[in-house]
Amino acid sequence: MNPLKPVLVPLKAKGGTAVIRRGLRILQRYGPTPGKMDSILGQFVDLLAQFNCRGTFPITASVLARNPAVIRRYQEAGTEFAIHGLHHVDYSRLTLAEQKQHLAQAAGIFRQAGVDFAGFRCPYLRWNRDTLQALRETGLRYDSSQALVWDVAGQFETPAYHRVQAFYRAVSADQHPSLPEIEAGLVRLPYAIPDDESLADRLHLAGSPAAMTGLWLAVLEKVHHLGEMFVLGLHPERFDLCRQPLEETLRQATAPGANVWTATLRQISDWWLARAGTRLQITQAGPGRYQVICTGGPDGLVVLARKAQVTAETRAGENGYRQVQAAEFTLLSDRHPVVGVSNRTPPVLVAYLRQMGYPVETATDPAAYSVYLDRPDFGPEDRRALLAQVEQADGPLVKLARWPNAASCALAVSGDIDALTVFDYAIRAWGK
Numbered sequence: 001m002n003p004l005k006p007v008l009v010p011l012k013a014k015g016g017t018a019v020i021r022r023g024l025r026i027l028q029r030y031g032p033t034p035g036k037m038d039s040i041l042g043q044f045v046d047l048l049a050q051f052n053c054r055g056t057f058p059i060t061a062s063v064l065a066r067n068p069a070v071i072r073r074y075q076e077a078g079t080e081f082a083i084h085g086l087h088h089v090d091y092s093r094l095t096l097a098e099q100k101q102h103l104a105q106a107a108g109i110f111r112q113a114g115v116d117f118a119g120f121r122c123p124y125l126r127w128n129r130d131t132l133q134a135l136r137e138t139g140l141r142y143d144s145s146q147a148l149v150w151d152v153a154g155q156f157e158t159p160a161y162h163r164v165q166a167f168y169r170a171v172s173a174d175q176h177p178s179l180p181e182i183e184a185g186l187v188r189l190p191y192a193i194p195d196d197e198s199l200a201d202r203l204h205l206a207g208s209p210a211a212m213t214g215l216w217l218a219v220l221e222k223v224h225h226l227g228e229m230f231v232l233g234l235h236p237e238r239f240d241l242c243r244q245p246l247e248e249t250l251r252q253a254t255a256p257g258a259n260v261w262t263a264t265l266r267q268i269s270d271w272w273l274a275r276a277g278t279r280l281q282i283t284q285a286g287p288g289r290y291q292v293i294c295t296g297g298p299d300g301l302v303v304l305a306r307k308a309q310v311t312a313e314t315r316a317g318e319n320g321y322r323q324v325q326a327a328e329f330t331l332l333s334d335r336h337p338v339v340g341v342s343n344r345t346p347p348v349l350v351a352y353l354r355q356m357g358y359p360v361e362t363a364t365d366p367a368a369y370s371v372y373l374d375r376p377d378f379g380p381e382d383r384r385a386l387l388a389q390v391e392q393a394d395g396p397l398v399k400l401a402r403w404p405n406a407a408s409c410a411l412a413v414s415g416d417i418d419a420l421t422v423f424d425y426a427i428r429a430w431g432k
């Protein structure tokens, strides 16, 4: 294939003036040695540390190979790194065999550099089914390449912003929850748009930190309201530009009472995998009495119950739920406190609800269930509507909390490192 294609395609998507602006920024940001970027990364990590947070930085393996000592130093201080391609190329244009080969080589570079890795983010957020397969076969636990757009840009929207969403093949948060999802063993962690690049280069807000701050806080507010996850993207090369929006987002997320779980992508994927191993068993113990037993969950996992009396201590939770302070208890209810589904419900729907923490049973008597679903069709774009339907149904219900210690939502700050020196940046053009 044309070696310039991976560069020319994104350049075309970016538009001319953005490219010139980016070129000037590159000269400001990168030096002949990693010194300049090292100092920027240091400020980034220090800001996170002020709020007791740690970041996740996907780095292109060829860049890591040229500068392993700098990265190892940050890892030793608690920063997480992930794989951002072997080279900075469009993976959706490579075959499965090529992607596997790239990943195997990238993993080898990380190992040789002494840098741990559990996850991946595609350059240009461009992935395909083969990418996911190659990640599984390479033993990676998570992927954070799916762009997910929050409808917050309003008056600032531009054609360039819409073009880049199409280029990323982004999905809308109106239909898709911003939640981890395990797909055949691989945890998918959607990446929030607008990220720094959208804010600065697509929405043209680089000169307006207050406007950028407003948009990230709007995302945080939505995520908080929905109990979901905000994977905030800030390339270290734009740290200066987006310092204030990041700082304000961290301030709100860590304010007393905000109850936001700030975590690395690895912590979130590990949590989600461990939580998926939980067994929530609910059996009828007599008329109007149910025995609830929760086994195998990770530390910090909380069982929630709504609109029912339970024989255990509880604490106030959110959206009408109480946090039950026991893994085994009796619940009083006139209906089964689980989600009942008709026998024509597709198995993918049942599996999805279970992963989201709901107990599910196939049943033929809707009236006996607090929530009863009869949805013969279920696709990815039906996820948000399904969760809303379950939550809006009236009646007693038991479920697993999404986040450790029943946190309201999760925030992960991540930033891709495409280059550490001007040399790294220049040779990206040849896909190396």
Ligand SMILES: [Zn+2]
Residues within 6 Å of the ligand: 084, 088, 122, 123, 124, 416, 417, 418
């Ligand atoms: Zn990148």
